[in-house]
Amino acid sequence: MSKSWWLEDLPPLHSARVFSPDIEIIGAGVTGSSCALSLARAGMRVRVHDAREVAGGASGRNGGFALRGGAQAYDKAVEFLGRDVAREYWQLTEEYLERLAALAGDALTRTGSLRIAADDEEREELRAEYEALRADGFHAEWRDKLAPPLAGRFRAAIFHPPDASVQPARAVRRLAEAAAEAGAEFVEHHRVESLDELEAERVVVATDGYPSGLLGELEGLIIPTRGQMLATEPLAERLFAMPHYGRHGFDYWQQLDDGRIVVGGFRDAALDTEFTDVEETTAVIQDALEQFVASLVGRRLEVTQRWAGIFGLVLDFLPVVGRHPDDERIWVAGGYSGHGNVLGFMCGDLVAQALLGGPHPLLPTFDPARLVAA
Numbered sequence: 001m002s003k004s005w006w007l008e009d010l011p012p013l014h015s016a017r018v019f020s021p022d023i024e025i026i027g028a029g030v031t032g033s034s035c036a037l038s039l040a041r042a043g044m045r046v047r048v049h050d051a052r053e054v055a056g057g058a059s060g061r062n063g064g065f066a067l068r069g070g071a072q073a074y075d076k077a078v079e080f081l082g083r084d085v086a087r088e089y090w091q092l093t094e095e096y097l098e099r100l101a102a103l104a105g106d107a108l109t110r111t112g113s114l115r116i117a118a119d120d121e122e123r124e125e126l127r128a129e130y131e132a133l134r135a136d137g138f139h140a141e142w143r144d145k146l147a148p149p150l151a152g153r154f155r156a157a158i159f160h161p162p163d164a165s166v167q168p169a170r171a172v173r174r175l176a177e178a179a180a181e182a183g184a185e186f187v188e189h190h191r192v193e194s195l196d197e198l199e200a201e202r203v204v205v206a207t208d209g210y211p212s213g214l215l216g217e218l219e220g221l222i223i224p225t226r227g228q229m230l231a232t233e234p235l236a237e238r239l240f241a242m243p244h245y246g247r248h249g250f251d252y253w254q255q256l257d258d259g260r261i262v263v264g265g266f267r268d269a270a271l272d273t274e275f276t277d278v279e280e281t282t283a284v285i286q287d288a289l290e291q292f293v294a295s296l297v298g299r300r301l302e303v304t305q306r307w308a309g310i311f312g313l314v315l316d317f318l319p320v321v322g323r324h325p326d327d328e329r330i331w332v333a334g335g336y337s338g339h340g341n342v343l344g345f346m347c348g349d350l351v352a353q354a355l356l357g358g359p360h361p362l363l364p365t366f367d368p369a370r371l372v373a374a
Contacts, residue, residue: 004307005231006169015180021047027206029059033175034348040182051191060169061309071317071337075132096346104171111242113163123155208334209312221371222312224277232301234259321366
């Protein structure tokens with residue numbers, strides 16, 4: 001019951017053997033695999049290490065949402081970053097969502113997503129975000145009337161047409177396969193305990209919320225946070241056609257093609273226990289998830305699997321991407337605050353482009369040094 005639904009029946013990965021790597025990457029999730037793919041295609045010798053298997057961490061343990069944008073609501077990002085930077089950031093995530101769709105193949109389905117309001121206060125917040133998105137030219141639709149089983153329970157919603165449902169582990173495995181075909185080496189089931197073990201002159205730490213022990217004073221500033229999920233028995237009726245998320249992201253769910261519902265969240269039911277790197281489910285949150293599903297569908301459903309994953313939370317809700325402030329050898333990419341499927345893919349490539357000598361103009365916005373300065 002503790003194995004993620006997404007990690008079932010994945011084929012083994014075969015990769016080349018790389019001698020004298022130019023760059024080594026710690027973490028074979030979406031970030032590390034994306035970074036490896038870009039570097040290998042540019043002709044770099046790349047070796048990727050993971051303590052488990054490709055996508056065995058958060059990349060194979062999340063809600064399966066591929067969303068544009070960052071972890072903040074768009075109107076809040078405009079206030080925090082300024083309109084020009086926020087617009088460029090959102091546009092960039094849309095571009096990378098398109099790229100991910102092309103690489104993921106049938107592991108990603110363009111369904112759109114529905115961000116829903118649980119009460120009138122959240123409805124007003126969603127409306128402000130919707131107006132800001134529309135004002136800056138982003139495609140979004142306002143939904144005042146919701147169909148059952150959402151009707152009567154939720155107040156309104158924003159439909160985001162670009163978004164998608166993704167089988168995250170399978171999508172990441174395809175990134176890794178493409179990187180391996182381009183010449184990258186993947187060393188699975190090998191935890192790097194010290195940088196002294198590594199040969200390359202440059203190292204990318206791409207473990208997001210999982211502590212690596214390699215980041216010095218940055219360690220812990222990307223806060224390990226547990227996300228719990230469950231999967232139900234398949235339902236004959238089709239109730240949810242896309243990813244749904246509400247209550248400021250504390251509730252999220254979707255219905256898969258086979259009819260089962262995967263649901264996560266309710267971290268706020270026990271916040272004192274969920275800032276942790278321990279990948280265990282707890283009775284309090286699992287019970288809350290079961291009750292939530294029962295209230296959505298009108299009856300208790302059999303739970304077939306339960307699992308947890310660790311993501312990296314950052315207090316300003318911006319990714320942490322760039323050179324380590326105290327060690328020129330180390331680069332870092334992580335801190336997606338629960339939005340890692342697209343942001344991780346994007347940030348892995350942004351690190352790769354910077355290592356290849358072409359840093360993106362947005363990279364200073366994500367500079368790891370800001371965490372230490374704060």
